[in-house]
Amino acid sequence: MSTRTARRRPAAAPRRRPVRRAPSRRTVVRRRLVAILVMTVVTAVVCAVWFTPVLGVREVEVRGVVEMTEVQVLEAAAIEPGTPLVRVDTEAVAARVRELRRVAGVRVERVLPGSVRLTVDERDPVGVVLAGDGAHLVDATGRDYATVAQPPAGLPELKASGAALDAAVGVVTQLPEALRREVLVVTAGSPSGVRLTLSAGREVRWGSVADSPRKAAVLEVLLTREGEVFDVSSPELPTVS
Incomplete structure (x- = not known):
């Protein structure tokens, strides 16, 4: 009776996890500078939009008037030139315009870069x-x-x-x-x-x-x-x- 001798395979060596090197000081400084720059730009944009007339109201457009005049609507709307566009309270403007007796409804829209559009629906x-x-x-x-x-x-x-x-x-x-x-x-x-x-x-x-x-x-x-x-x-x- 013959016997076979099984050959044993050598055990595989355990895989070594790649060693992550800590970022260099120069890389860390660069990342921090980029983050600071991004925050500075975002802050500047927010300040420009909310607190300066860069994107302020330069024109108020009136549509839909027939019996009324644009001047009547503009006076009722009372939108100050230069007001930052995002700070224009469209609901308050619409409420003021609706106080005009001839106005049945009004739609107020902000139009970039610096316009407000008032579309008036007069009563029939x-x-x-x-x-x-x-x-x-x-x-x-x-x-x-x-x-x-x-x-x-x-x-x-x-x-x-x-x-x-x-x-x-x-x-x-x-x-x-x-x-x-x-x-x-x-x-x-x-x-x-x-x-x-x-x-x-x-x-x-x-x-x-x-x-x-x-x-x-x-x-x-x-x-x-x-x-x-x-x-x-x-x-x-x-x-x-």
Whole structure:
């Protein structure tokens, strides 16, 4: 019986971890100088942006004005020239501009390198309230926002006040454009007593602002018939007389 002699492989020598050399003094000094330089530059940039007029306001641009003037908006905005752009409080500027009666909304934007842009949305009238001092323009929210000497053409006169005025405005804003052009006067003694005076002496008893789209659809059909008084206060049972 033969025997085989197994040859033993020599054990592998343990791997030595590479010895990390400590950075030289020159390298350490260089790194510290670079860090200090970066911090200095960042600090200088922050100071320039926040506390100097380098990136300050040089121009205030006004867009969207029609009936108003740019001067009115600029005076209300009250943005000091040279104010660092990042320190312009856009919310505060917008709040000041919205205090103008004709302004429905405004967007304030910072534009690099040194501009502020104000985009104004003016109110649109849906009717007028005639008074001794002129024609008061009323917008879709029911706000009396301006007084002019003569009422603009094509706007109905609103004979109402308080909650009744809100109801009258609510009815007008929900009328189809073709029907709205026929309305001369909107009268409301109460929120549930809205009446429309149309061209050719026709009268519409509307009632409250509720179901206004449906009432408008019914009225358009009724107006094809002969009559002077059209009652759609109950759109399920309209009448013509």
